[in-house]
Amino acid sequence: xxxxxxxxxxxxxxxxxxxxxxxxxxxxxxxxxxxxxxxxxxxxxxxxxxxxxxxxxxxxxxxxxxxxxxxxxxxxxxxxxxxxxxxxxxxxxxxxxxxxxxxxxxxxxxxxxxxxxxxxxxxxxxxxxxxxxxxxxxxxxxxxxxxxxxxxxxxxxxxxxxxxxxxxxxxxxxxxxxxxxxxxxxxxxxxxxxxxxxxxxxxxxxxxxxxxxxxxxxxxxxxxxxxxxxxxxxxxxxxxxxxxxxxxxxxxxxxxxxxxxxxxxxxxxxxxxxxxxxxxxxxxxxxxxxxxxxxxxxxxxxxxxxxxxxxxxxxxxxxxxx
Amino acid sequence: xxxxxxxxxxxxxxxxxxxxxxxxxxxxxxxxxxxxxxxxxxxxxxxxxxxxxxxxxxxxxxxxxxxxxxxxxxxxxxxxxxxxxxxxxxxxxxxxxxxxxxxxxxxxxxxxxxxxxxxxxxxxxxxxxxxxxxxxxxxxxxxxxxxxxxxxxxxxxxxxxxxxxxxxxxxxxxxxxxxxxxxxxxxxxxxxxxxxxxxxxxxxxxxxxxxxxxxxxxxxxxxxxxxxxxxxxxxxxxxxxxxxxxxxxxxxxxxxxxxxxxxxxxxxxxxxxxxxxxxxxxxxxxxxxxxxxxxxxxxxxxxxxxxxxxxxxxxxxxxxxx
Numbered sequence: 190x191x192x193x194x195x196x197x198x199x200x201x202x203x204x205x206x207x208x209x210x211x212x213x214x215x216x217x218x219x220x221x222x223x224x225x226x227x228x229x230x231x232x233x234x235x236x237x238x239x240x241x242x243x244x245x246x247x248x249x250x251x252x253x254x255x256x257x258x259x260x261x262x263x264x265x266x267x268x269x270x271x272x273x274x275x276x277x278x279x280x281x282x283x284x285x286x287x288x289x290x291x292x293x294x295x296x297x298x299x300x301x302x303x304x305x306x307x308x309x310x311x312x313x314x315x316x317x318x319x320x321x322x323x324x325x326x327x328x329x330x331x332x333x334x335x336x337x338x339x340x341x342x343x344x345x346x347x348x349x350x351x352x353x354x355x356x357x358x359x360x361x362x363x364x365x366x367x368x369x370x371x372x373x374x375x376x377x378x379x380x381x382x383x384x385x386x387x388x389x390x391x392x393x394x395x396x397x398x399x400x401x402x403x404x405x406x407x408x409x410x411x412x413x414x415x416x417x418x419x420x421x422x423x424x425x426x427x428x429x430x431x432x433x434x435x436x437x438x439x440x441x442x443x444x445x446x447x448x449x450x451x452x453x454x455x456x457x458x459x460x461x462x463x464x465x466x467x468x469x470x471x472x473x474x475x476x477x478x479x480x481x482x483x484x485x486x487x488x489x490x491x492x493x494x495x496x497x498x499x500x501x502x503x504x505x506x507x508x509x510x511x
Numbered sequence: 512x513x514x515x516x517x518x519x520x521x522x523x524x525x526x527x528x529x530x531x532x533x534x535x536x537x538x539x540x541x542x543x544x545x546x547x548x549x550x551x552x553x554x555x556x557x558x559x560x561x562x563x564x565x566x567x568x569x570x571x572x573x574x575x576x577x578x579x580x581x582x583x584x585x586x587x588x589x590x591x592x593x594x595x596x597x598x599x600x601x602x603x604x605x606x607x608x609x610x611x612x613x614x615x616x617x618x619x620x621x622x623x624x625x626x627x628x629x630x631x632x633x634x635x636x637x638x639x640x641x642x643x644x645x646x647x648x649x650x651x652x653x654x655x656x657x658x659x660x661x662x663x664x665x666x667x668x669x670x671x672x673x674x675x676x677x678x679x680x681x682x683x684x685x686x687x688x689x690x691x692x693x694x695x696x697x698x699x700x701x702x703x704x705x706x707x708x709x710x711x712x713x714x715x716x717x718x719x720x721x722x723x724x725x726x727x728x729x730x731x732x733x734x735x736x737x738x739x740x741x742x743x744x745x746x747x748x749x750x751x752x753x754x755x756x757x758x759x760x761x762x763x764x765x766x767x768x769x770x771x772x773x774x775x776x777x778x779x780x781x782x783x784x785x786x787x788x789x790x791x792x793x794x795x796x797x798x799x800x801x802x803x804x805x806x807x808x809x810x811x812x813x814x815x816x817x818x819x820x821x822x823x824x825x826x827x828x829x830x831x832x833x
Contacts, residue, residue: 272667272671273672276613276668277614280606280607280610280664284602284606284660285602285607288598288599288602291598292598295598311647312666312670322646322647323646324644324645324646324647325645325646325647325648326647327666327670327744327746328662328664328666328667328670328744329670329671330667330670331667331671333663334660334663334664334667335663337663338656338659338660338663340650341650341655341656341657341660342602342650342653342656344634344649344650344656345650345652345655345656345785348649348650348651348652348784349595349651349653349784349785350595424649462670462671463667463670463671
């Protein structure tokens with residue numbers, strides 16, 4: 190299996206899991222956000238190879254795909270919040286990049302793709318929990334729009350070229366190697382200044398989180414189910430059956446760190462333009478395959494915090510990048 | 512108002528209509544599919560200007576936008592059927608081009624956009640007539656996927672940058688200056704050989720058509736309604752409350768031409784991969800604004816045939832291109 194973004198947060202966890210199962214793993218990563226330390230150990234093993242570069246490098250990608258049956262397409266710009274500051278970034282790194290992956294797959298005669306989509310494609314839904322066939326949404330973020338565009342491309346390749354397609358609409362994913370997002374930002378800020386914490390929005394935004402290990406099990410289960418269904422794009426929500434408000438997730442972090450900051454809310458229902466005040470996905474479809482998350486949101490946050498404690502460089506390096 | 516693709520089928524009809532209303536019209540067209548003869552007369556009038564080039568030419572577009580309040584973004588690759596032969600074309604000419612239009616608008620401080628989307632974004636819907644908030648569809652064509660991606664971008668610009676957005680999901684549009692699609696193809700084929708006609712699919716595909724004049728009235732009505740609603744993308748289906756099967760539309764053409772060809776169906780429910788066996792849109796939303804089509808599907812086909820009769824060059828030139 191070829192994993193694009195295989196040195197990233199979810200991608201490298203996928204790589205570990207597949208390798209442990211004896212699956213041959215080909216990692217494509219340009220290390221723009223992926224990290225060498227996430228795959229260094231793995232790469233010393235036979236059965237794991239790395240093609241260093243961008244998926245837009247057609248030759249590199251075709252070489253990487255040679256002999257693969259699946260592409261687990263995880264590479265993406267995952268910076269949801271700053272889309273408006275760089276309006277072309279999501280288009281180029283997500284939409285155009287996915288089109289390039291699909292064309293390289295066609296050339297290399299690889300026709301199975303599992304895609305890391307996002308619950309943000311629902312924009313601000315009106316139905317909760319939100320099912321995969323919710324009313325046709327209006328997009329509210331460039332990130333969500335780009336992920337939706339990718340799903341559309343994969344659907345068209347499935348229908349037109351007989352590809353087998355899977356799209357996973359994730360809630361926010363947490364766990365080992367988590368290096369961006371709410372929990373990371375709050376942790377970093379509290380490490381710097383435990384007396385006060387700036388919170389975007391009113392802190393009442395209701396979010397969903399999923400543990401990366403649970404996320405991966407769901408993806409692999411669905412991939413096994415759909416391996417022999419060419420011509421279809423199947424879509425699965427991946428999340429837990431609970432939500433947590435931002436202020437409560439901050440509380441978990443503060444308890445863990447033993448700090449008591451004053452919270453300074455920027456106000457408003459949304460943390461930023463495109464931030465959804467409520468994310469809560471209906472995961473009946475993936476649960477019907479026999480999957481269930483093993484960790485609650487609180488447990489997933491704590492697992493993440495313990496990993497950040499043990500890997501202070503993940504926090505520092507991120508600071509150096511941004 | 513700036514009309515991209517203003518020398519094309521729908522764009523040039525829009526230009527005529529707006530000019531007749533005394534509105535200043537700026538046409539952007541690269542004449543790849545637009546035609547000089549559609550705008551020649553108009554361009555001799557004051558109050559109408561042409562910027563010849565592609566919307567990807569940022570400078571040209573910004574110059575064109577100077578002083579405009581609305582962009583009517585009609586420029587597109589409208590070749591639905593051959594998407595799979597040129598998998599990057601819809602992405603580049605529709606999705607990336609629309610991203611470029613939005614960025615040029617932001618630079619030029621123009622924030623109102625009406626976009627020619629398509630009923631093909633519904634893929635193969637399960638609800639008929641299909642409303643704008645139908646269950647979240649799976650894409651079945653690269654054309655539909657690209658139009659959906661454009662809608663997503665406009666939604667994100669509306670939400671993030673306060674743009675006023677309108678997306679019109681058209682059924683197939685017919686009328687004066689119609690130069691591609693079913694009716695055109697059948698007319699051309701029967702002019703060449705009136706004894707036999709090859710029909711893609713089983714001829715039972717059920718299609719909807721809308722007269723271009725009715726289409727334009729609907730667009731302008733919605734634009735007037737939404738002119739003062741920044742931050743929103745509003746979506747409207749545009750069609751008639753009827754459908755016609757492909758074989759029946761062929762019958763109308765044959766009667767008009769006085770020919771009796773033998774029909775040779777290629778078979779299958781779809782004419783090509785991505786062809787929807789049934790297109791029938793719920794137009795309650797646009798009708799609630801007071802709009803209704805003035806021509807039936809049959810009348811729209813006949814109006815189109817009469818225009819093709821009077822403009823044989825439209826058929827010949829198209830043949831030279833394809």
